[in-house]
Amino acid sequence: MSIDVDFSLALNDRTGKLFLGKDIISTLGARVTRVHYGRFHEFPHNDLMRRVVGRLTHKETMARVHRSRLVSLLPAIRDPRPTLHLDPLSVVRHRLEARDIVLCHDVGPITHPQYFAPGVEDLYLQAYEQIRRMKPHMVFVSKTSQREFHRLYGNDFASSNVIYIPTRLGVKEGEGCPLDGVSRRFLLTVGSIGDRKNQARCIEAFSASGLVEKGWQYVIVGGREPGADVAIELARQSPGVVMPGYTxxxxxxxxxxxxxxFVLMSLLEGFGMPVIEAIEHDLPCLVSRASILTEVGGDAMLCADPLSRESIAYGMHSLAEMSVDERVRRISEARAHLQVFAREPILASWRALVEKVG
Incomplete structure (x- = not known):
């Protein structure tokens, strides 16, 4: 069985989607005949070209969504082989067929458009409408995302599978370097800074928890997304909060x-890879109650209501004051749960799916 892969997201995305895409392409090996990066079949050789190709790809996507007359001169992509789309948005530039495979991380741009940049909802509405019409093979990174997708678009697709994101190689390898301004006991949050990740409410909760008076710090690292300005300004005004941006x-x-x-009180998550990374580093975790993060982390997670400052503050205090015995128990249970995300069984599931579809 041979397939093509659209990996256009690699032109602009530096999140966990990029690493997952590389893993999938690597494990499929000779089964992959061609990889699309927009209209190109090789990844650009330097950063300038990557940005140029990424810009052109985005412009084509926008033109197709808004039905610009210019795109009538550029036919939709259709290879003779089935195509694996590593992001739903790439289907906009293709002539999607039922034999294709679409990987879906979440439907957040549809269900929670307020957490994304203006215009993102329109792009994904078009992509998911094409997917709804053609009903290809669907793959989801969590049961939570699968349930939400089928609630919106029905169940009559060629197939529907959950294949989790595997643990990443080398996460714990390499030297460490202390971060300026972090010099005492601290809780950690890793993830894009903005409304979706809920850092502003977490900063307020940390300030209300009484931990700063006991010598604790709260360290938040990540890049910016919509709503970042509020969290950044609040961090500047809050004693004990360190927010260095990217690290x-x-x-x-x-x-x-x-x-x-580790603390992750997201209001919307595609998967929550930082929780897995925290578990791999033997950190007890506080996550959003009844969310994908409890699916990823398992029963060992401390949970709080992400909309309640008081609930988050209580959870942070519980995390900081956790006894040694409870800490050992929770870490042991969490590490056992990580077997769900073991690399080889997950990558084998991708190989089996491609063979089955063929």
């Missing part, structure tokens, strides 16, 4: 190795 790999390793606990 180098060696600084992130040091933070994971030296934190006392």
């Amino acid at each position: 180098k790999d060696e600084e992130l390793r040091w933070l994971y190795r030296n934190a006392s606990g």
Whole structure:
């Protein structure tokens, strides 16, 4: 069985989607005949070209969604082989067929458009409408995302499978480098900063928890997304909160190795890979109650209501004051749960799916 893969997201995306895409293409090996990066079949050789190709690909996507007359001169992509789309948005540039495979991380741009940049909802509405009409093989990274998708678009697709994101190689390897301004006990949050990740409410909760008076810090690392300005300004005004933005790999390793606990109170998540990374570093975790994060982390997670400052504050205090015995028990249970995300069985599921579809 041979397939093509649309990996256009690699032109602009530097999140876990990028690493997952690389893993999938690598494990499929010779089964992959061609990889699409927009209209190109090779990844650009330098950063300038990557940005140019990414820009052109985005412009074509926008033109197709808004039905510009210019795109009538450029036919939709259709290969003779089935195509694996590593992001739903790429189907807009293709002539989608039922034999194709679409990987869906979440339907957040449809269900929670307020957490995304203006215009993103329109792009994904068009992509999901094409998917609804053609009913290809669907793959989801969680049961939560699968349920939400089928609630919106029905169940009569060629197939529907959940294949989790595997643990990443080398997460714990390499030297660590201390981060300036972090010098005492601290809780850690890793993820894009903005409304979706709920850092502003977490900062308020930390300030209300009484931990700063006991010598604790709260460290938040990540890039910006919509709503970041509010969280950044609140961090500046809040004693004990450190928000350095992006960190180098060696600084992130040091933070994971030296934190006392991990906090992720997202209002919307595609998967929550930082929770897995925190568990791999033996950190007890506080996550959003009844969310995909409890599916990813398992029963060992401390949970709080992400909309309640008081609930988050209580959870942070519980995390900081956790006894040694409870800490050992929760870490042991969480690490056992990580077997669900073991690399080889997950990558074998991708190989089996491609063979089955063929």
